[in-house]
Amino acid sequence: MLVQDVTNSAIQRTPRTASICLTLDMGARDDPANASGLAHLLEHALMAGPVQGKHSLSEFVERAGGRTNAETGLERMLFYAQVLAEDLDEVTDLLIRAVITPEFDGDILSAERAVVARELDAAAADPADVVQDAFLASLFPRHPLGRPVGGTTDSVRDITGHAVRAHHDLMFSSRRTAIAVAGPRAPRIDLAGPAIRAGGTAARVAAPLGPVHHEEIHWPAEYSWVCVGGRSAAAGSAERSRYEVLAALCGASPFSPLYRTLRNEHGLAYSFQSWHRGYTEAGAWRVLIGTDAAHGPAVVELVTTVLRELAERGPSSDDLHAAHRQVCSALVFDTEDPLEHARRLATGAVTGEPFSTDADTALVRAVTREDISRTAQHILRDLVVTVRPRPTR
Structure with missing residues (x-):
C-alpha cells in the first residue's frame, strides 16, 4: 500500500477558495398568516433576479465556476456562495446587492412562483418530507413554528409581487443581518455602502405555546x-x-x-x-x-x-x-x-x-x-x- 504524505502540500496551504454566507434573522414563521410561504418565495426571487441589470447572482457565480444556493428555515434565511479566492470581492459585493438591494423583476417572480409550486408538489409526494411537517404541526399546533416553511400551493399562488417587495423591505429594515466569510482573507468591499448599513436590530417576539397535539395513528399499506x-x-x-x-x-x-x-x-x-x-x-x-x-x-x-x-x-x-x-x-x-x-x-x-x-x-x-x-x-x-x-x- 502506498501512503503519500500530503499534510504540507495540500492541507496546510493557503485556501484557494472562499465561502460566503449572508444570514438574516427572519424566516418562514414570520410570514403573515394569510401568506404562508412568502419568505421562501422571496428567497427564490432574490436568487433568480438580475443584479446590476445583468445575470442573476446564481448565474454569475456558476459562470465563474463557483457554487451558490439559499435556504429558508423557520427562523432564518441563508444565502451563500463558494468561489475561487480571486472572485471573493466581486461575488461578495454581488451577493449583498442581490439580497439586500434587489432589482425585482415581475416576469422572474411569476416564473419562480411556478417553480415553487412544483417544489411543493415534489415535497408533497415524498412522505419523508410530509411526515416532518406533520410532526412540527403536532408539536406546535396553531403556532408559527407549526407552519410548513414553503407554504401551500394555494397560499403561494395568491402572493402578489407587491407583497414580496413589502416583506423584503420589512425584513431588511427591522431584523439583524450578518455576513461571514471563511477563506484566505476578508473581502475588499465598501463597508460604508448603503447595502452594508441596511438592517435592523429588532429581536423576535416569542409567541405563547399551547399543548401539543396527538393525532390518531393509522398505518398505510405501503412503506x-x-x-x-x-x-x-x-x-x-x-x-x-x-x-x-x-x-x-x-x-x-x-x-x-x-x-x-x-x-x-x-x-x-x-x-x-x-x-x-x-x-x-x-x-x-x-x-x-x-x-x-x-x-x-x-x-x-x-x-x-x-x-x-x-x-x-x-x-x-x-x-x-x-x-x-x-x-x-x-x-x-x-x-x-x-x-x-x-x-x-x-x-x-x-x-x-x-x-x-x-x-x-x-x-x-x-x-x-x-x-x-x-x-x-x-x-x-x-x-x-x-x-x-x-x-x-
Whole structure:
C-alpha cells in the first residue's frame, strides 16, 4: 500500500477558495398568516433576479465556476456562495446587492412562483418530507413554528409581487443581518455602502405555546415514515447540548442503543436519523425512521423502549463517551468545512450567540448520565408520533 504524505502540500496551504454566507434573522414563521410561504418565495426571487441589470447572482457565480444556493428555515434565511479566492470581492459585493438591494423583476417572480409550486408538489409526494411537517404541526399546533416553511400551493399562488417587495423591505429594515466569510482573507468591499448599513436590530417576539397535539395513528399499506419525538430546549439554552447528546444516542451510528436495538437485534429499520433543532420558544427533538407498515407499531414501541431505558438508567459510560465524541467531532468537522463554518458564524452573529467550537464542546462534554436520564424523561412525558403517508380509505 502506498501512503503519500500530503499534510504540507495540500492541507496546510493557503485556501484557494472562499465561502460566503449572508444570514438574516427572519424566516418562514414570520410570514403573515394569510401568506404562508412568502419568505421562501422571496428567497427564490432574490436568487433568480438580475443584479446590476445583468445575470442573476446564481448565474454569475456558476459562470465563474463557483457554487451558490439559499435556504429558508423557520427562523432564518441563508444565502451563500463558494468561489475561487480571486472572485471573493466581486461575488461578495454581488451577493449583498442581490439580497439586500434587489432589482425585482415581475416576469422572474411569476416564473419562480411556478417553480415553487412544483417544489411543493415534489415535497408533497415524498412522505419523508410530509411526515416532518406533520410532526412540527403536532408539536406546535396553531403556532408559527407549526407552519410548513414553503407554504401551500394555494397560499403561494395568491402572493402578489407587491407583497414580496413589502416583506423584503420589512425584513431588511427591522431584523439583524450578518455576513461571514471563511477563506484566505476578508473581502475588499465598501463597508460604508448603503447595502452594508441596511438592517435592523429588532429581536423576535416569542409567541405563547399551547399543548401539543396527538393525532390518531393509522398505518398505510405501503412503506412509511414515522417521526417520534417531543419538544426540547430552545435555541440559546444551555440544555440544548443534552438533546444533541440524546440524539446521538438514538442516531444511526452503530454505537447507539437505538441502532443496536432496531438494526442489530430486530432488523426492523434500514434508514433512520435523529436530531435536535432549537427555536425561540422551544426546540424539536425527533427520530425519523423509514419502515414497512407491517412493522411500524413495533418500530415505535422499540424507540419508546430505548427512550424509557435511557430515562430510567441513563446510558452506559461507554455509550455516553461515544455520544460525546460524536457531537464534538461534528462541531470540529463543521469548523473545518469552510461553508459550514461561514454559515455557523453568520447565524451566530444574527442570533447574538457567537459560534465557538470550544464553548460548545465544553457544554457537550459536561452532559452527564443524569442529564440524559432527565432529558429522555422530558421527551417521554409528551411523546408525539406522526406517520405518513396517510392510508387511503
